[in-house]
Amino acid sequence: xxxxxxxxxxxxxxxxxxxxxxxxxxxxxxxxxxxxxxxxxxxxxxxxxxxxxxxxxxxxxxxxxxxxxxxxxxxxxxxxxxxxxxxxxxxxxxxxxxxxxxxxxxxxxxxxxxxxxxxxxxxxxxxxxxxxxxxxxxxxxxxxxxxxxxxxxxxxxxxxxxxxxxxxxxxxxxxxxxxxxxxxxxxxxxxxxxxxxxxxxxxxxxxxxxxxxxxxxxxxxxxxxxxxxxxxxxxxxxxxxxxxxxxxxxxxxxxxxxxxxxxxxxxxxxxxxxxxxxxxxxxxxxxxxxxxxxxxxxxxxxxxxxxxxxxxxxxxxx
Amino acid sequence: xxxxxxxxxxxxxxxxxxxxxxxxxxxxxxxxxxxxxxxxxxxxxxxxxxxxxxxxxxxxxxxxxxxxxxxxxxxxxxxxxxxxxxxxxxxxxxxxxxxxxxxxxxxxxxxxxxxxxxxxxxxxxxxxxxxxxxxxxxxxxxxxxxxxxxxxxxxxxxxxxxxxxxxxxxxxxxxxxxxxxxxxxxxxxxxxxxxxxxxxxxxxxxxxxxxxxxxxxxxxxxxxxxxxxxxxxxxxxxxxxxxxxxxx
Numbered sequence: 001x002x003x004x005x006x007x008x009x010x011x012x013x014x015x016x017x018x019x020x021x022x023x024x025x026x027x028x029x030x031x032x033x034x035x036x037x038x039x040x041x042x043x044x045x046x047x048x049x050x051x052x053x054x055x056x057x058x059x060x061x062x063x064x065x066x067x068x069x070x071x072x073x074x075x076x077x078x079x080x081x082x083x084x085x086x087x088x089x090x091x092x093x094x095x096x097x098x099x100x101x102x103x104x105x106x107x108x109x110x111x112x113x114x115x116x117x118x119x120x121x122x123x124x125x126x127x128x129x130x131x132x133x134x135x136x137x138x139x140x141x142x143x144x145x146x147x148x149x150x151x152x153x154x155x156x157x158x159x160x161x162x163x164x165x166x167x168x169x170x171x172x173x174x175x176x177x178x179x180x181x182x183x184x185x186x187x188x189x190x191x192x193x194x195x196x197x198x199x200x201x202x203x204x205x206x207x208x209x210x211x212x213x214x215x216x217x218x219x220x221x222x223x224x225x226x227x228x229x230x231x232x233x234x235x236x237x238x239x240x241x242x243x244x245x246x247x248x249x250x251x252x253x254x255x256x257x258x259x260x261x262x263x264x265x266x267x268x269x270x271x272x273x274x275x276x277x278x279x280x281x282x283x284x285x286x287x288x289x290x291x292x293x294x295x296x297x298x299x300x301x302x303x304x305x306x307x308x309x310x311x312x313x314x315x316x317x318x
Numbered sequence: 319x320x321x322x323x324x325x326x327x328x329x330x331x332x333x334x335x336x337x338x339x340x341x342x343x344x345x346x347x348x349x350x351x352x353x354x355x356x357x358x359x360x361x362x363x364x365x366x367x368x369x370x371x372x373x374x375x376x377x378x379x380x381x382x383x384x385x386x387x388x389x390x391x392x393x394x395x396x397x398x399x400x401x402x403x404x405x406x407x408x409x410x411x412x413x414x415x416x417x418x419x420x421x422x423x424x425x426x427x428x429x430x431x432x433x434x435x436x437x438x439x440x441x442x443x444x445x446x447x448x449x450x451x452x453x454x455x456x457x458x459x460x461x462x463x464x465x466x467x468x469x470x471x472x473x474x475x476x477x478x479x480x481x482x483x484x485x486x487x488x489x490x491x492x493x494x495x496x497x498x499x500x501x502x503x504x505x506x507x508x509x510x511x512x513x514x515x516x517x518x519x520x521x522x523x524x525x526x527x528x529x530x531x532x533x534x535x536x537x538x539x540x541x542x543x544x545x546x547x548x549x550x551x552x553x554x555x556x557x558x559x560x561x562x563x564x565x566x
């Protein structure tokens with residue numbers, strides 16, 4: 001796992017709270033310039049892991065290396081190389097947008113014209129320039145999150161940690177924040193993202209680490225994770241008339257039936273045979289098919305399988 | 319960037335943040351300014367009190383309340399507002415945050431009480447020993463501000479709980495000290511208890527600097543105030559570190 005290209009390395013990190021193991025011997029790495037996602041259900045250990053990676057919590061065991069720096073030995077130097085957007089974090093409501101970013105910048109040694117120019121650039125980019133001298137208490141949740149991001153990237157960190165960055169935001173704000181993440185990444189920033197939004201991880205990330213009950217279930221690219229679960233392919237069918245799901249029951253071909261609005265989703269190991277069966281069934285029962293399509297396994301399917309406490313036989317397995 | 323520079327700069331940034339945000343908060347105004355004023359009025363009105371000889375005690379009480387009123391508010395306020403985790407994510411350590419909080423309390427206490435001191439000097443025409451006076455104010459404001467930061471260490475998110483808790487500690491320290499009754503007039507248990515309040519030693523130092531009359535040896539009062547301050551600082555560091563992420 002040792003490599004100069006690995007900007008984040010977690011080696012067998014463990015964290016316990018009393019008798020409860022929150023993170024259990026977790027190891028992974030993040031490559032320089034990558035967007036890496038930590039995906040898991042609530043209580044899986046995502047926030048505890050990100051707090052250890054950002055030096056807020058000290059692991060009980062294991063080692064974390066950030067950009068070549070052992071974080072337990074030199075936490076402040078490691079923090080200089082990262083930007084963090086914590087899940088529960090907020091900016092100072094009594095300060096203005098500009099004052100908040102100035103405060104952040106000064107912690108990283110920025111000052112004077114350089115800082116002012118950088119702040120103006122960020123505020124403009126995030127659509128907050130006209131609100132630069134307004135106190136944050138008048139801001140919407142989306143505006144606060146944009147300012148939160150601006151405060152975290154004012155020093156152009158080589159690594160950016162985001163803990164559930166789009167949680168609770170409207171669609172426009174979510175898109176803008178994803179665009180900023182992509183933009184930062186295009187400029188060379190490594191992004192470590194925790195989320196329980198599977199679609200977000202699918203859209204943004206080059207590799208995804210799925211964590212469950214404090215342990216890593218899988219680390220791989222979204223497409224490889226999906227391909228591992230090809231057996232859970234499905235066929236979606238919509239008919240002109242209303243029918244019972246029992247019509248599609250077939251012991252050998254159909255593993256599971258789900259109703260999705262006016263459609264039926266039939267899970268199968270052999271979509272080809274199932275389609276042929278459905279066409280002949282429709283003909284026999286005089287039913288009109290309005291739509292019929294095959295669906296590959298989604299990342300959601302992979303996630304659900306992996307978080308069922310079953311072992312995974314992927315390329316990077318824990 | 320050198321780590322020493324980073325450390326000092328971060329303390330300055332934390333201090334500035336605290337000054338901007340917390341000096342005008344209602345609990346600071348109420349517990350830091352109004353309470354000592356009302357205690358003074360309750361003690362003074364309707365009684366024949368020689369204000370000139372009472373002024374050193376009044377100044378000590380005022381410095382105690384003002385310097386120790388900012389610290390208890392900051393951490394619980396930040397935990398409740400959700401800004402504490404962000405603060406911790408900056409390149410700072412617990413030491414930086416604690417020293418920034420202490421500095422904010424000291425500056426608040428010193429600024430307000432410089433006004434009180436100048437007023438007293440103008441009205442009562444003391445032949446003051448200024449070096450002792452100013453040094454006593456600086457050392458005592460460090461000691462009291464450290465106590466304030468220590469009082470913020472329990473892991474609660476509610477500032478009102480901490481302010482109540484801090485009053486529970488701060489008021490007895492005033493009542494058992496030599497502020498309201500001079501140390502030489504206290505006897506038995508009263509005098510014994512007075513030695514447990516850091517305010518007692520500041521009153522004695524102010525008496526020495528303003529009216530050239532002290533009950534305890536001046537070097538002893540200096541030493542005890544410094545030791546109190548260092549104990550408060552040490553305990554603050556320990557307890558804040560232990561409760562760092564509790565209540566987030």
